[in-house]
Amino acid sequence: MNNSLETIKNIIINNGNIVVLGGIEVMLEAGLNGVRAEHIAYDIEQKYGYPNDDIVSSLFFSRRVDIFYKYYKEIILNKNDIQPTNVHYGVAKLEHYGKLDTVITRMVYGLYQKAGCNKVIELHGSVEGNRCPACGKIFGSNYIRNAKGIPECDVCNVPLRPGFSLLGEMIDNGKITQASFAVERANVLLILGAPINSTLCKYMVKYYKGDKMILLNKDESPGDYTANYRAYGNVGDMFSYIMDF
Numbered sequence: 001m002n003n004s005l006e007t008i009k010n011i012i013i014n015n016g017n018i019v020v021l022g023g024i025e026v027m028l029e030a031g032l033n034g035v036r037a038e039h040i041a042y043d044i045e046q047k048y049g050y051p052n053d054d055i056v057s058s059l060f061f062s063r064r065v066d067i068f069y070k071y072y073k074e075i076i077l078n079k080n081d082i083q084p085t086n087v088h089y090g091v092a093k094l095e096h097y098g099k100l101d102t103v104i105t106r107m108v109y110g111l112y113q114k115a116g117c118n119k120v121i122e123l124h125g126s127v128e129g130n131r132c133p134a135c136g137k138i139f140g141s142n143y144i145r146n147a148k149g150i151p152e153c154d155v156c157n158v159p160l161r162p163g164f165s166l167l168g169e170m171i172d173n174g175k176i177t178q179a180s181f182a183v184e185r186a187n188v189l190l191i192l193g194a195p196i197n198s199t200l201c202k203y204m205v206k207y208y209k210g211d212k213m214i215l216l217n218k219d220e221s222p223g224d225y226t227a228n229y230r231a232y233g234n235v236g237d238m239f240s241y242i243m244d245f
């Protein structure tokens with residue numbers, strides 16, 4: 001471990017009011033594909049006959065719900081046992097110590113909550129929040145995975161709506177406002193597994209007014225220099241080291 005990790009660790013130890021931006025690399029390290037699965041886009045088009053971004057669009061959902069749910073089960077829920085990593089547990093530890101204001105993420109697996117976090121804003125919703133459009137009953141990811149064919153409400157027998165937003169749908173404005181206020185009042189802005197030029201950072205970093213923006217990611221990206229402190233490598237390993245206090 002290098003010196004900058006030591007510096008970052010001291011900042012975390014000595015400061016509160018931390019807002020975490022949880023990025024895509026955290027999800028990839030957990031072995032998950034995400035909704036769009038950009039890293040296997042070519043394979044998806046070969047297998048399903050449609051581009052990944054088409055399949056997860058609201059238009060496609062209304063026309064080919066059968067293919068959508070095949071993709072949901074096989075690609076989005078690509079692991080049977082979806083478990084938090086050291087990153088999620090580390091963020092939960094921040095909350096336990098009273099240091100966490102909020103964790104904000106575009107990821108949809110509910111892993112921060114699974115690790116014990118309560119202060120989570122999932123901008124795009126969650127695979128744990130699939131909903132019956134008729135009665136509003138909520139169904140988790142296991143229900144989707146185990147359903148034969150198109151998952152239906154066990155009361156109304158109508159196809160469920162996915163718990164995450166589809167491309168072409170508006171993101172909940174209330175969530176964005178809540179997230180931007182959190183970033184605005186943050187003392188430390190801790191970016192885990194996302195480059196500064198990612199969509200998540202592009203929308204959120206501009207609200208930060210402090211001088212303790214920390215970025216941990218796998219590789220360096222253009223634009224990252226605007227962070228005050230940076231370290232590169234396996235995000236889980238780095239954050240485990242930082243949170244070992």
Ligand SMILES: [Zn+2]
Nearest residue numbers: 132135153156
């Ligand atoms: Zn229902």
